[in-house]
Amino acid sequence: IGKVNETSSQLENHYNKKVFLDSISPHAIFICGMRGSGKSYTLGVIVEEMALKNDAVGILIIDPMGIFWSMKQKNKVSNEGELLDRWGLKSTGIKNVKVFIPKGYVKKAPKETWDDIFKIKPSELRVEDWCLTFDIERFDAMGLLIERVIEKTKEGYTTTDGKYISGLGDDYGIEEMIETIETEESIASRERGFKENTRRALTARLAGAIQWGIFDKKGTKLNDLSKRGQVSVIDVSFLEDNVRALVVGLLSRNILNTRKIISRQEAMGDINIIGNVPVTWLMIDEAHILVPRGGRAIAATDSLIEYVRQGRQPGCSIVLATQQPSAI
Numbered sequence: 001i002g003k004v005n006e007t008s009s010q011l012e013n014h015y016n017k018k019v020f021l022d023s024i025s026p027h028a029i030f031i032c033g034m035r036g037s038g039k040s041y042t043l044g045v046i047v048e049e050m051a052l053k054n055d056a057v058g059i060l061i062i063d064p065m066g067i068f069w070s071m072k073q074k075n076k077v078s079n080e081g082e083l084l085d086r087w088g089l090k091s092t093g094i095k096n097v098k099v100f101i102p103k104g105y106v107k108k109a110p111k112e113t114w115d116d117i118f119k120i121k122p123s124e125l126r127v128e129d130w131c132l133t134f135d136i137e138r139f140d141a142m143g144l145l146i147e148r149v150i151e152k153t154k155e156g157y158t159t160t161d162g163k164y165i166s167g168l169g170d171d172y173g174i175e176e177m178i179e180t181i182e183t184e185e186s187i188a189s190r191e192r193g194f195k196e197n198t199r200r201a202l203t204a205r206l207a208g209a210i211q212w213g214i215f216d217k218k219g220t221k222l223n224d225l226s227k228r229g230q231v232s233v234i235d236v237s238f239l240e241d242n243v244r245a246l247v248v249g250l251l252s253r254n255i256l257n258t259r260k261i262i263s264r265q266e267a268m269g270d271i272n273i274i275g276n277v278p279v280t281w282l283m284i285d286e287a288h289i290l291v292p293r294g295g296r297a298i299a300a301t302d303s304l305i306e307y308v309r310q311g312r313q314p315g316c317s318i319v320l321a322t323q324q325p326s327a328i
Contacts, residue, residue: 001019001021001046002018002019003016003017003018003019004017004019021049023053023054024054026315028318029317029320030319030325031043031320031321031322037323039322040285040321043283043319044071046319047061047068048094051231055229056278057228057278058278058279058281059281059283060225060226060251060281060282060283061232061234061284062236062251062285062290063236063237064237064289066113066237068099068285069233069235071093072097072099074091075091094231096229096230097231098115098116098230098232098233099113099115100115100116100220100233100234101118101235102118102119102213102235103117103214103216104211104212104213108238109238114235118220118225119215119218120215120220120250121216122172122177122217123171123172124254125246125250127143127146127147129246129299130146132246133242133243133246133299141195141198142198142202145187148186149180149181149184149187150177152167152180152187153176153177153180154168155167157180157185158184159183159184160184160185160189171217172217174215178203178206178207181199182203187199212243213238214243214247222251222255222258222277223276223277225251226255226277226278226280234247241289241298242298242299244290244300245289245300245301246299246300248290248299249298249299249301249302249303251282252306255280255282255307255316256303256310258277259280259311260314263313263315279315279317281317281319282307282319283321284319285321287321288322288323288325288327288328291304291320293326293327
């Protein structure tokens with residue numbers, strides 16, 4: 001991941017020697033430094049070296065700045081080429097990089113800067129995820145309404161005019177959730193349902209969530225994102241902070257839970273590696289946005305903390321980069 005550039009008496013015998021990182025074993029790595037000191041560049045170097053030398057792991061980069069798509073191209077800045085020459089390196093693009101952007105932004109990003117889209121199934125969200133994303137209390141009227149809407153949309157319900165609507169299981173969209181709010185008997189009933197202003201407020205929030213451009217009944221599969229020999233850049237630069245947090249929270253939770261299952265199968269020797277989620281490195285730039293200090297939870301916080309605490313055994317590594325270490 002670099003060479004020793006120190007010439008102090010303690011390190012004089014190590015000058016110009018290579019520094020290595022064991023990318024097979026799981027790690028939790030923290031990169032911090034002042035603005036412009038090279039945090040994102042350092043994260044990028046780790047990713048590039050792994051992409052070139054370790055095809056056994058999956059690598060996901062959460063990119064809040066929309067910059068990591070450029071790894072696919074050679075260094076074009078002249079002084080960067082001179083620096084590479086000085087250290088005996090060649091300018092090269094990384095071929096096994098795949099850039100994902102939110103479904104709703106395909107017309108806003110130049111085609112040469114992305115390769116595929118990512119989508120989230122609304123059914124992947126727990127009640128707590130919706131509450132944290134919408135910034136509402138879990139057990140106030142709207143939090144309880146979200147819980148009821150999810151339950152009825154999945155399992156089926158009777159409308160206010162007596163018609164039965166079959167449950168959709170995990171194959172529902174936000175539009176179906178809104179329809180449940182408007183027609184389900186125990187929700188929309190004037191006598192025993194939720195208050196009209198509560199229903200309207202949640203409907204408005206859900207309608208707004210459609211505009212985020214990330215939801216679809218058929219979400220992106222995890223094994224399309226975490227794949228052996230592939231660097232997946234998840235470009236969240238188009239999204240607001242609360243939506244970025246939701247994306248990262250779902251990804252980290254799904255990676256951890258999936259790897260727990262697969263690692264047990266691997267330990268038993270009963271595993272077909274084709275199509276399965278491999279040992280995964282999750283790289284997060286501007287990490288202070290997603291794990292804020294002070295006890296303030298957002299949609300990514302609990303999932304990331306569990307990822308760090310429990311990720312070693314199932315092979316889940318994480319790299320966090322920030323210019324605000326005291327904010328995490």
